[in-house]
Amino acid sequence: MDSLVLHNGTIVTVDGDSRIIKNGTVRVGSDGQITAVEPSSADTTPADADRVIDVDGQIVIPGLIDAHRHTDFTLVQGLFSELQGGELLKEAIALYHRAEADLDDAFFEAAWRLASLRQLSHGVTTVNAMDFTPELGAETLGEAGLRGVIGPELADLIKPAGPETQLAEAREFIEKYHGTYDGRIAASIAPGGEAGCSRDLWEGIAELRTEYPDLQLHTHIYDSPEADTMAAGSGADDTLALLEAHGLLNDRTLLTHVLHAGREEARRIAESGAHVLHCPTIYSYFRAGEQAWFPLPALQEHGVNVAIGLDDPFWFDSWDLLQEAKHARLLANYEYGAQQWTSYELLKTVTINGARALGLADEVGSLEVGKRADLVVLDPKPARHLPFSNLPSVVMNTLTGGDVATVIVDGEVLMYEGTVDSMDPESVITAAEDARDRLQDTTGWATSLAGSSPPETSIARRIAARPTLRVLKQYGQGFLSEHLP
Template sequence: MIDASGKVVIPGLIDAHRHTDFTLVQGLFSELGGGELLEEALALYHTAESTLGDSFFEAAWQLACLRQLTHGVTTVNAMDFTPALGAEAIGESGLRGVIGPELADFLTPASADDQLTAARRFIETHHDTYEGRVTASIAPGGEAGCSRRLWEGVAELRADYPELRLHTHLYDSAEADTMAAGSGADDPLDLLDRYGLLDERTLLTHLLHADRDDARRIADAGAHVLHCPTVYSYFQAGERTWFPLPALQRFGANVVIGLDDPFWFDSWDLVQEAKHARLLSNFEYGAQRWSSYDLLRMLTIDAARALGLDDRVGSVEPGKRADLVVIDVDTPRHQPYSNLPSVLTNTVTAGDIETVVVDGEVLVEDRAVESMDVERVREAATRQRERLQAHTGWETSLGGSTPPDGSILRRVSARPLLRAMKQYGRGVVTRHTW
């Protein structure tokens, strides 16, 4: 029995788009510009991958699970380069997760065929494990990172595993049409459509440079939109700083919320992300784009529908899997109130989350994590973070962080990145290009 007197019980929160395995770099990049950040982050990732080994990424996944639990996130939809480690971490922590190996042969040294083989192996090994709490997805990185051969292989995977979600980035660059042309398509949506990848099982992330016609095509296909507002407002990435929300709403597309990569904004609070989504959309398009209740649905049942889990989670009702969160609103910071959805989306933060239940199991009780060894996770994270800094030369203090002299990018092979740029006729990598 859980005493929730004077408190609020809502379905567990669902983070609809997450990159997880670089969790340990929090704060390193916060003061960099967007282009410089991405250059340094890609290079640093390859450094960690080649020199620090699985222990670095294991610690990252464990810390991510701990943070998700303490922020009331019960389900995460992740796209990562270390999915097997993620499946184990999510499963052992008691969380629910949809995980796809990120397929991007222009961004990593592995060939398209090798990545596709690994993805198939991951699906066969990890899909529908941990009593069904861990499931697989097919996760091509997007029009910018994938060759034509890789898209062909993704289509083959989709045909062989039709029950899986396809999770990808789309239109997050002003050059999206040009990049799609490299695979023989008119634009990114045409690229997906040509390979039979655009339907109600498709999850499209960002859409920063999509337009009204794109929104209509997405809605007509029944695809779902994963909106990550904060990272783009933080760096004002591109001339267009927002995605076509009014058109997506006009045509009835399902739009839900994700936190994206922790190295961008260092954020884990999904409720605050929804609040930012509303504030930024109001700033761009005018007030009352979303009601408070709309935002709660986006974080719960609408996100569950996007992931194909709405028959199991996303609402508190008989017959579902008992993923829920107890929130303490019986405090002077919240009382008195009259509009409960407004309280939950405007003033509640992760610190108000008292109890977290997944699949009927209590994972957090009275704000204490029960399903993980918190001190062991923190010690491993600290140790691996210190290894990263010692190896790369990043200096940190309470006042910020300082990259090593000279770009890390010059000391790590960037051949996959250069190959991607040449594929699309843009010549060389320059600062602020990405």
Template sequence: MTDLLIHDAIVVTVNSENQILQNGSIRVTDGAISAVETTELGDRDSTAEHVIDASGKVVIPGLIDSHRHTDFTLVQGLFSELDGTELLKEAFALYHTAEPTLGDSFFEAAWQLACLRQLTHGITTVNAMDFTPELGAEAIGESGLRGMIGPELADFLDPASADEQLVEARRFIETYHDTYDGRVTASIAPGGEAGCSRELWEGVAELRADYPDLRLHTHLYDSAEADTMAAGSGADDPLDLLDRFDLLDDRTLLTHLLHADRDNARRIADAGAHVLHCPTVYSYFQAGRQTWFPLPALQEFDTNVVIGLDDPFWFDSWDLIQEAKHARLLANFEYGAQQWSSYDLLKMLTIKAARALGLDDQIGSLEPGKRADLVVIDVDTPRHQPYSNLPSVLMNTVTAGDVETVVVNGEILMEERSVESMDVEKVRAAATRERERLQTRTGWETSLAGSTPPDNSILRRISARPLLRAVTQYGRGFLNQHIR
């Protein structure tokens, strides 16, 4: 018997034929899509366990946020008016003070709020790199969402030693990988050439050898000093660093690449690695004199490029659809019009993102046999009607506020904007309480008009050890680039 039937929908399948059904039905049985077909008269009187009349609505695959840091969801608005260097100083300080000062309750509330925001924004899968991955795995699993999570490994930025971090990463993998009915999986997530010692990279290589099916998720070329930083680990450049440790292949996820060039793009494509692009974070702060994301070269070599939202404290956004729109506008501004079509962008948020995470046999398109991760979007409003070119409407006009219903693994997590899988008021109350504790303990002053950091930066109250190790490894250029 069909568990869920959605009928009379415009179904954007994102399948290999790019099929769009003008009047379609989706049947879900045991969490999987059992049929995607034209709506029959009998569908409207179906005896399925749950029936959704989607007349005038669009159904697309669930959205996938390909790169996210989640620990500091609760700092929204605090950093928004700081320049990039000031923000980084406060960010480093929070990373080193929040855990002992605020405790697990702060991060638990942050993860719960993040899950609620992702769910209500139509994001059904997130690829996260965080310092509190256990809390994240449990929050994602209990909310009904799907997530890939890696403990962020960065011994130049974290007081814990490389060995300690690697032991914890192994424990996390053994405990949480392939849990919550397979919705929660683990990755191996070194912070990148800027934050990791040679010793840590050696340990990462051992982890990768022991867990060959896991994705390797890292930052690369997000600084003009990237080659110098890689040299500190005995490599010619960041790609050579990964290659030396046998970490560059089709299971590798490379984030940012802001300062990569055409040759780097070719090497990435040759390896089959995937690129996670987060455009707004850099355009928001204009982070110094820099080249821009090398999109034409990546396209030339047919690299799989997908989109992520990055840190919530950078620009306070959870709308992945709008991030895709920004990606196109910024690319067009830099390189000329028509860098991506609307359908390209939709695929980057769905099937291409699923391929990057190694999940394209399970999610990313609406096809029989795949898990039922889908989003119902209301376009039957004056803001959207009348229209043609539906992909353009989805990527240019629709926002996360148009998301009406969210299904993951066949379970309805939100229907007609009513969240079913989480206690919304409890999540909001915890977030409010912990946000107030954050402000009290750190000395931030906030009002409706804005936010002001403490008079004496909390950066001065943390141990200098991680920063001094960074100077030893990379020279004064690291501090000048990142925390001056």
């Protein structure tokens, strides 16, 4: 007897044959696995299931996968939106140091709970996060019923703690949380990137990867024009060579941004088997310097797996992964010419491609027999969406996270027809409002419905000196004056 059946919907499988089944049925067993994806008929009556959901007129797709996310500062959403990119980065780092000293776990717990609620309500069933409060993230995502891959961000040029302390904390997190919540929560190794890690830290990360070879390594590369110069500070010719030298570049490596890479870097990434995580909106929003855009044609030419993530909530105030994918296509088309992705290919960037990057393609990312039942039901019935043809185009160009009706993870219904069942939205929002008020009182930021502004004396002038001293030690005063704002 099946535990759950979704009946009479249009099923976009994202399987190897890219099937779309009109009037289809998805059956889920009591263990949370998909037992059938098939056309609906009189012979496939769902009456023998514990729960039947009639999705007539609705669209069933795999659960969305946010391939790159930072979550700690969800509650600063809107504070930095009108700042220039360089100014934003200074204020964000400063705010982190101030909050670390003055804000307690309740602030970050409220942030994670709000983030989980927003991800869930937008149809994101799996989150790949790199954060400074990973324990809270693992527990919050796990209790909300979501799937997550989480790594403590390792960055001794940003965080006050040194390499030894950060690596010890990472080991502790891996041992405690990897494989928890019925396997829905996994740990990763998450170095901040060439600009955030010292040579000593990279050496420790290599040892950590040797200890835990099956974990994904999740990092940033080529997100600034100075990336290779930063890598040179750790004794490598360029960023990819830095990873190669430490045995960190292979098919379990996730490379985020890759904005300033070129054709040769794309070839080397493809040969390594590494995956690329693209976050287009933050860079188009702030236009971080004069630059070549994300090298999509070269990555596609060499067959690199590309997934899409939403990145930081304080860079760009959005939680809609469908819209993010739309932005990715429009920006790529603007830069390189039309038809950089078909609509079905674009849907893969937020489903199966993300699953491949996270090492979860055998479990999620498509609707196939034997996979975990992570799926989203979209409701196109409002008059603004009907009638339509070319369903993948409708999903990726027209529908948004606001059209998500039902969310299921591991066969459990977490949201049904817009009502969240696995969390208490009212308490989540109340806690977020209280924490946001404390943030304003602590930092001196002025916020209103009309906008936000930093304190009269910028908090950037009050950050802890230790990260700056560590950068000076590694790169030298001349490098800082030449390359940092």
